[in-house]
Amino acid sequence: MATEYGVTEVAEAIDNAISSHRAESTISSYMRHLQLFLNWWNNSTLKGIPIPKARNLYLAHCSAQNRFKSMLAATAAFNFFLGKQQGPDKDVERSLLESASRLQAPTRHRVKMTTQDYSAIISVGYNASEEPLVAIAALAVILFRGFLRISEARSLTKADVFIDGHTISLLVRRSKTDQTSQGTRVKFCLESSYMEFALFTKHLSIVQNTDNVFLFPSHSTKLPLTLSTITDRLTNLFHMAGLGSKGYTTHSFRGGAASAALEQGIDGNRIMAMGRWKSAKGFQSYIEPTPIPISVPFSQTGSAHNCNEV
Template identity: 25%
Template structure:
């Protein structure tokens, strides 16, 4: 059509013909029909006119305006107001918003400048149900769109696309090209820095930062720099609701903020050292750990389950895998139905059934494997004729609830007739329900009780500390604080003393 001298815009099966006269528009339609062989839906054809709606945008050639329909404009304003209040958003929700903003950009001149970073954020999410935290540049762009659309009347002029003047430049390395290269490198540096911390660490630091901001607002001081006297006051402020170990964690954000600002951290002073030492003595550092799950307790939990129920089998398999593998709950269970990540959570594809038992092979990202730089191999035993066999329970679970996607979470659950991932909250709810049936205090147990119980049982079985550390993938010797040997395990020590002294 363009070779025939017609101005035509085509979008899939929609065609927009724009000419100077009504007769030429009608002639263009006849050419499109008769010579190109298109099948036209006449009910959707608009006669040549000076005002029509194409792709949701009203085009007025009389006033030379582009207009957004008022109803759609109000809907977009409401959606932007909703996004402005959100903290997390899924990939599908961001795609929906970016599509509407891209449509609005046909009328909002320069709008796509404030859409690019939203699209970049979408590209980082693998699946539609994956979520991201709304913060930084993406949130700033959403705020820009919200502020602009709140006062925008939905109209813009049809501008002449011909340049007013021409700009000439050379290929000097210190000119435009050099600045672009520097900008690209700076963007890459910013990207690297945004991946400094794992997502879980970012959430933790955000909690620390929110607490520190609250204190600064309370005493009317800036975040940086902080004097050692005000830091001591912040320690006292935290001591009203936190234990000493938590205080030490919370004030770590202050050091980080000062390093980012190029300021000396006030933490490294004798005055603060004495304040912390005194707080440690007053508050004590004893940690209230959850009670360990023992093999005896596992057998009691089994009596509360119906092994004909697929969901009970799923829960039981998760209990045994958690006990024998020493896995962290963050790698066993997904936090919500929409946040499964095969690079972090145990999946069906990681499970290898063997005659000697089960092998869990996972190149995961965990607390000690931040960069997926090694393969984690965790063996599970095959215990013949035992209700505590993790391999048998896991195999039964896989057969009773097959995977419906690939990759798939290791543990699945049936909810309202639909197969969904077994989330940690669902697992914990089922655990507390079983414990309450056994008349036990449910507040003393959590998902971490399996990791602690498995490590303690390994110690009582005579397994060396090195092997316990390897099975639980502990990087430091902090795992020793989780071990809780029973009285019967400690008794041989005193028996050895008595035997030596009686000779």
């Protein structure tokens, strides 16, 4: 509209504000969901109805197809580009979303990596001579110790890494929970006498001697390793460590580290802050459910067993 009235500087300001209000990937996701809605609306017999009604009918359409997660994403896109629903339309939208939350499958807990298996992986990488194997094991170190998402780890540059004694500091420039791309410093400690410290610094010295900008680069493209390449190399690493049948993925490191920290008595709020989880619901989906020992004054019928050892 600003462009139509000839005030291009206002149009540019609006465009910049919209672009910087959310992360680029989030804006792209919103645009995709909005386009899906527009395609459905244009191809249906409902084209003439008001947009607020069409929005709710589209959510009902998604629900009928069991696309419950799409409903949440579409609603966020609608609210961003079209504004929030008002009055009765808002009530209908709320009912549709509440119904979806009841109907969708419960949270599936991904396989969490144990500390023993993490140690086995690092041992393989430490004893490796092949640079790709050293690199992927070093990636495993920061995924586990830094509670990083794979998207955060693969986009790190060499300049984002700072080592002070046994403290590793990583500048995570972009994250799904950092919509304004302000960047976050993630710090963790590695004992200098342990294999993982030697492994990580070995990889760092290798990439420092190249002209690649990224910490985990593709030597052919000079860009970060693709997700498919990382997945393939991690799968190979799991097999070499004898863990091929355990179903580990890139998500297993972050969830495994958080679960291990909880089991070792670290406060949950500290873990959420370290992993940059913004909600308890999101955090819980990463944590391995464990038995809760409840003391009941029964008389013993045999040898004692401590439930905390389960």
